[in-house]
Amino acid sequence: MTMSARPRFRPSPKQAPERRLVGANFGGDPVNPNQHFMDVKSGDEVVGHVTRYCWSPRLEHNIALINVPTDLSAPGTALSLNAGDGWREAEVVDIPWISAEKVIPPLD
DSSP: OOGGGSOOOOOOTTOOOSEEEEEEEEOSSOOOOOSSOEEEEETTEEEEEEEEEEEETTTTEEEEEEEEEGGGOSTTOEEEEEOSSSEEEEEEEOSSSSOTTOOOOOOO
16 A cells, blocks of 8 residues: 555544643742643542643743643633642633743843
């Protein structure tokens, strides 16, 4: 069978992804960056995982990239995430956190 004769996977235009990688903001003391996936909950149910989190000096709060079901990926969705020292309330946000149009002044 030649390469051109192979059937190709073409997702249906009506088929949405089951999961999405989205941003999240969360409070509390600054966190140390995580070394492995951490759980994300909606209510009492684990629904996803944190891929990375860290303290943002520029934004002055903790930020995370989380993998969650598409129906929980809208900005403003309230979730909880395991920050290594306990559960913290988080809110889904659009990424990137800083718009491309923002002018960042040079350091002196």
